[in-house]
Amino acid sequence: MNVLDIAGLRLSVGDVPLLADVTVRVGRAETVGLVGESGSGKSLTSRAALGMFPRGARVTGHVTAAGVDVLAAGRGALRDLRRTRAAMVFQDPRASINPVRRVGDYLTEGLRASGVPAREAAARALDLLDQVGIRDPGRAVRRHPHEFSGGMLQRVVIAGALAAEPDLLLADEPTTALDVTTQAEVVALLKRLQRDRGTGMLFVTHDLDLAAAVCDRVYVMYAGRVVEEAPSAGLFRAPAHPYTRALLEASPSARGERAEIRAIRGRPRSLAEAPSGCSFRDRCPLADDACARKVPDIRPHGTSLVACLRPQEVTP
Amino acid sequence: MKARTLSVWAARRALGAALTVLVATVVVYGALRLVPGDPVVALSAGRRLTPEQIEALRHRHGLDRGFLQGYLSWIGGVLRLDLGTSLNYQTSVMSLITGRLGVSGLLILYSATLAAALGTAVALVSAVRGGVADRIASVLAAAATATPTFVASIALLALFSIGLGWFPATGAGTGPADRLWHLTLPAVAMAIAAFGVLARVGNAAFAEQLGREHVVAARSRGVGTAAVIRRHVVRNALAPLLTVVGVLVASLFVGTAVVETAFGLDGVGSLLVTSVSRRDFPVVQGIALIGIALFVVVNTLVDLVLPLIDPRVTAGGPRR
Structure with a gap:
């Protein structure tokens, strides 16, 4: 059973086609790379997994994420999917966390939305920060995003994604905005957490080398289409x-x-x-x-x- | 450590405000000296004064001394809350102004509340809904911004007071409910332009936040629409909105001059108009000082509240 099953996905906004016949599958505990230049449609594809489409988009095809038929799902079902079964880590942690709220609020917001009591959510937040390797979680939850470095902040985002205990993790260029040394740490963290929990991960990147190092299989996208799919090793040896x-x-x-x-x-x-x-x-x-x-x-x-x-x- | 940064920053802001007021008082005082000819002629404004009265005026405004000494003696009076004596009413300027502050203060507060509530509401709805709602709101806001207060006053008077008879045309009323009823039309007249500004600025602020990645990210975590708007859109747009509200409140003080005259209200604004036309210089100076003080106090308050809304405000200041 795949945790993500995208088949024949077509997407257009007005007269402008953006995706044509995209097919991407991610199995349980599998890491799958989605590689392409900017504008190839890789981010659009990964966001489709959560039912997040640009305003006015026409979408056809099939998208099943963590057992939810995304294109047929109503608001409530989509919200439920995003809260408890699939989570996304964005490219720039500074842009993806609300700068005026505390890190603790960021971590508990999703938990509280899915009905976890306040005290339990606060305890979970501390535990999650500890798991992603942030020292002194008790102090960290009271701080604001601008008091963290980029790498530390991306750990906070990953902690937030894990809060949902998702079956599917979507990582949209999670290391592009970080220093090279921090990149390696964040990738190692993602891999470790994914292995421990058996989460399926769609790893979106423009970096083919990084994808080959991190992923089991890789999809290469060009101009809104998948042009090649191969196991990482094979892709390198014989494109x-x-x-x-x-x-x-x-x-x-x-x-x-x-x-x-x-x-x-x-x-x-x-x-x-x-x-x-x-x-x-x-x-x-x-x-x-x-x-x-x-x-x-x-x-x-x-x-x-x-x-x-x-x-x-x-x-x- | 952080509390100290904050208090140092707040102290700097307060000091800046005090300096602004100081410079403004020099300008207000200096205006008298800039009048062509003998300032006493401007002060007496054509009234027949006895030589003793002229001498008293000269002394009171420090015209018998140099600029600095004159200023110091005048500002000394101001600091003791003595703004001098009105030439027109022959009573203390301070009591003239404080007796009218109640009406004008309530009018400004009423008007600011109307403008802030409606302006933000229209801005939020138009930014969130987009499309036709957005276009209608933007035309409405532009029209409101471009409507001068005196035109709005006359139109409101003609329609709701003379035409429909719903609201009184003049007077401030007695008792709280009656007063609010009397002040409704003038408050609306002043609020129209402020509403337009807020609807536009608010729309831009909300729309900017709506497009931010942290809002997309919040949605991706399954946070409900209402909560996203409350915690991530409105919350983050508060800082720019509050700054604009601060400036608007101060500018409403200036607006009272037109509205109070149009609606026959005995407030600070109409006192200013009367005093200018009768060339009652001490009263004009006094009201100018109060206006400046209000402007500086409101903006300093806004500045002091901002770090509570956006913690990054102080981070750009002195390093820990």
Whole structure:
């Protein structure tokens, strides 16, 4: 049973299409990466899991999160899902915690909303802060967000997400706004907590290396579509989509070999401005006329599922 | 540690306020000296005065001494709550003003309450609902802001007093209920422009908070809509709103001049108008001082309350 099951998700606002036929699955205790450049639709996809869509969005497809049919759910059912079964950690902890309220209020708010008595919620808040490694939780709950460093604050956000004891954890670029050393600590914390509790995690990032290190499986998104899905190890060894390979070649490697860094020509496209057929073809070195005819179907190649007509030319 | 930062910060604010008042008194006093010709002519305003009276005026306003000495003697009187004697009424300026502060104070309070309550309500509804409600509110607010108080006064008088006969046209009434009834139209007249400003500023403040990520994050945690609006939108917009309310309250004091004259109310505002037209300089000086004091006190109070609303206010100040 998957904790997140997104199938054939299409989303548009007015005449502007943003997501086309997105399929993402996360199993219990599994960590799944969602990788892409800005505008690829990865944040939209992760927010869809909680039924959070832009104003005026038209949505079709299927989204099931922690057993709740999100697109069919009413307000009450969605609120219940967000309170007790699925939680999100946002990119910038300074922006995602109300700056004028105390850290203790932040942690107890969700608990109180799901009916936990005030005293019990306060005790849980202390316990949660302790679990995420914040010293002197008793003092911390009385402080305001601006009195914490970014890394410490992200721990508070993670503590808040854990308060719900969720089956599904959505991490939307949880380390992008942090220092590199803090990044490692936060990732380690997320992994540890997820392992202890058997939570399924959707890890959204633009950093392919980070995704490969953290995740069991990775989805690569481009212009509102999933273009490749593969186990992390396979994705690195043998990328099947030209875009995935280009992403790998565009990021410096810390593994010692001094491969040349190659930038991807052109700029990222959104779904609305993508060319006909394969969205990546105007930036792809392998593209020819056949790529313009229709959007390539997803099919297996090696360990990957890939939306490309000639994956054998990417990695033989 | 934190309490000390806060008290140091509060002391600085209070000192700043005192300095502002000090500078303002110099300007108020100096205005008399800037009058072309002999200031005594301005002070006597064409009345026939005996040489003794002229000498007394000169002495009272320090015109027989240099600027600094004159100012010091005048400010010394002010500090003893002696604002001099009205040339028009021949009584103490202080008693003239304090006798009328009740009406004007109630009028300002009534008007500020109306403007704050309605302005914030319209701002919140328009920001949350958006769409047509937002557009209607923005037109309403712009129209209200652009309506001069004297036009509003005349329109309200014509409609509700002369036309419908619901409210009295003049007088401040006797007894609490009667007084409120009498002050309703003038309070509404003054509140209209303030309402417009608050509806606009409030709408912007609420809309900004609604778009903030911490509001999205609160929703993502399953916090109900009403609680999100109360704890994360209204709570966070309070600081800018309170600042605007502070300025508006002080500007309402100025507005009493128009409204009290239009509605025949015997308050500080109408006293100011009469005194200006009769060139009763000591009274004008006294009212100017009270207006400045009100402005500074209200804004200092707002500044002192702000750190309680937004703890980051003091954080930018001296480091711990």
